[in-house]
Amino acid sequence: MSAILVVDDDKSLRDLLSVVLRERGHDVETAEEGNAALELMLRTRFEMVISDIIMPGKEGMETIKEIRALYPEVQIIAMSTGGSMGNSQVLEYARMIGAHESIRKPVELPNLITTVERMLS
Incomplete structure (x- = not known):
């Protein structure tokens, strides 16, 4: 059992x-x-x-950078629809700044579960 933090401005997600x-x-x-x-x-x-990645307040890129600097042992998965930059560019940049994996929205739950379990094992 692991402790996981989910950060997203979409309450239903x-x-x-x-x-x-x-x-x-x-x-x-x-x-x-x-x-x-x-x-x-x-x-x-x-x-x-x-x-x-794209949220009001402190957005995901800045959040990922800070988490990576303060908590280097934490595994990070970035999620995004991409906004105006396009999905693959945003997620590629998220990996460059510290995300270990990236998942495109809309999230495919089986893919997310597999990724989480693999990263935590």
């Missing part, structure tokens, strides 16, 4: 991922943007962060 990951035996916390995520990380040790 946060809730869905939280339920799916809890069903797999993980402890899950959620945050709606990067500042809230970093606050949670001060109080709780997470093995993994799954973060959207």
